[in-house]
Amino acid sequence: MTLSLTRLQTYYGDYEAEPLLRAMIKEEFRGSIALVSSFGADSALLVEMVARIDPNTPILFLETGKHFKETLEYVNYLEKHFGLTDLRRLVPDPELLRKVDADGELWKTQVNRCCWLRKVEPLNLVLNGGAFEAVITGRKRFQTQERKDIDNIELFNDGIFRVNPLAGWTKQDIHAEFDARGLPQHPLVAKGYPSIGCEPCTRAVKPGEDDRSGRWAHTVDMLDAKKEECGIHLQQGKVAQTDWNV
Ligand code: SF4
Structure with missing residues (x-):
């Protein structure tokens, strides 16, 4: 059955994060939904919510080969902590890596191509393999210009729904929920990294700087x-692909 974005938004547009996740995982996209997680600074919150609802939910982690240890x-x-049974570590095509980024330094010269x-x-x-009709993301409106208008449910032009349970959450909401749930923090948060991606493209931020100023700072x-x-x-x-020049 093809789901309608309008119907989903009408039903679930004002749902809180966890009830929305429950409805998506247990009803609307049962067996065809995954969480995409960076396992960064805020990630434990959604991972825990998903694990509470069903620890067998597929979780996709992009193992870029460039993460902090x-x-x-x-x-x-x-x-282990949340008893996740279907954590999938997605790696880049090794043949493409050999051809395009043999020395592993593409991030210095063609950052978009490296992310691609x-x-x-x-x-x-x-x-594109067709296993999933929807993915859950941790994107929040406050994070970037690109994200400032995201809804809690979107339909992308790849035909796959994006479910964004934290779309309207603030930084303060997230910190409070981490405390309330006693969630384990990423160890780099305490070292000045409020937003965490690949190691070469992430630096600590100074007091007063924007949380995401440490991401891709070298691209300024x-x-x-x-x-x-x-x-x-x-x-x-x-x-x-034309963006690959940078
Ligand atoms: S974040 Fe940096 S190292 Fe990671 S894939 Fe993107 S450009 Fe490459």
Whole structure:
């Protein structure tokens, strides 16, 4: 059955995060929904909500080969802590890596192409395989310009729904919920990393700086505007191959 975005938004548009997740996982997309998680600073919140509802829900982690060792340890820790039974580590195509990024330094010169190779394509391969009608994301409106208008349910032009249970949450909401649930924090948060991606493209932030100022900071002089999105949750065509020059 093809689900209608209008119907889903009408039914669930004002649902709180956990009831929305329950409805999506247990009813609307039963057996055909996955959580995409970066296992970054805020990720434990959604992972815990999903695990409470069904720890067998597929969780997709993009193992780019460029993560901090702390992130990889955190992934392993949360997998056991929450009893996740279907955590999938998606890796880049090794043949493409050999051809395009043999020295592993593509992030210095062609940052969009590196994200494409290590994140967008591995996820696309899974999503285009047809196993999932919907994916859950941790995107919040406050994070970036690109995200400022996202709804809690979207339909992308790849035909796959994005469910964003935390779309309207603030930074303060998230911190409060972490405390209320006693969630384990990513170890780098305490070291000044409020937003965490791949190691070469993430730096700690100074007091008073925006949380995401440490992400892709090296692209300030490379692009017209600092890179803000890796591209996995952009509508198809928004990061074109022509962008690979940077
Ligand atoms: S975040 Fe940096 S290292 Fe990671 S895939 Fe993107 S450009 Fe490459």
